[in-house]
Amino acid sequence: MNFCTHCGARVELRTPTGDHLPRHVCAACGTVHYQNPRLVVGCVPEHAGRILLCRRAIEPRRGFWTVPAGFMENGETLQQAAARESYEEALARVEIGSLLSIVHVLHAHQVHVFFRALLPVAEFAPGPESLEVELFDAHDIPWGDIAFPSTDFTLRRYLEDRAAGREPHHFTAVSRRVTGPAADEAQA
Numbered sequence: 001m002n003f004c005t006h007c008g009a010r011v012e013l014r015t016p017t018g019d020h021l022p023r024h025v026c027a028a029c030g031t032v033h034y035q036n037p038r039l040v041v042g043c044v045p046e047h048a049g050r051i052l053l054c055r056r057a058i059e060p061r062r063g064f065w066t067v068p069a070g071f072m073e074n075g076e077t078l079q080q081a082a083a084r085e086s087y088e089e090a091l092a093r094v095e096i097g098s099l100l101s102i103v104h105v106l107h108a109h110q111v112h113v114f115f116r117a118l119l120p121v122a123e124f125a126p127g128p129e130s131l132e133v134e135l136f137d138a139h140d141i142p143w144g145d146i147a148f149p150s151t152d153f154t155l156r157r158y159l160e161d162r163a164a165g166r167e168p169h170h171f172t173a174v175s176r177r178v179t180g181p182a183a184d185e186a187q188a
């Protein structure tokens with residue numbers, strides 16, 4: 001960041017008194033512009049044993065498959081965000097279930113949160129951010145074409161838990177740049 005969003009003056013990078021990290025601080029009005037991780041929220045929708053995946057129409061990772069997920073908005077709960085993203089990306093009306101996974105994507109400054117979900121009626125279609133939307137049997141999931149490490153982790157835990165008849169939640173952290181220059185910027 002170069003300019004203060006409050007007054008428009010140039011910001012400088014320095015550690016404010018009493019703080020422990022460098023921040024963008026406005027020399028004119030004194031505003032400290034904190035930068036914190038962003039939440040990406042999604043779900044694994046299931047219908048009659050099959051899992052709903054979307055093939056991305058946008059970068060990063062255009063053409064690769066993922067579960068419905070996206071940036072959380074102000075004023076909504078995690079579950080509302082997950083349901084909204086399912087509708088926006090797959091025109092799918094899902095019922096959000098239990099917490100499935102939390103993935104700390106350290107290099108992208110994001111935290112990804114995924115829920116289990118039920119798709120009661122098999123009605124779906126590509127939203128503007130998807131090329132196609134499809135239900136997959138577990139053994140047909142295109143593992144080689146999954147968009148993000150957080151998606152891969154989440155789908156694998158989902159299937160393991162389902163096979164074991166349990167619904168715990170899982171934590172992991174990703175810090176590597178795995179898939180090329182475009183892949184680690186953001187997940188929308």
Ligand SMILES: [Zn+2]
Nearest residue numbers: 004007026029
């Ligand atoms: Zn300012």
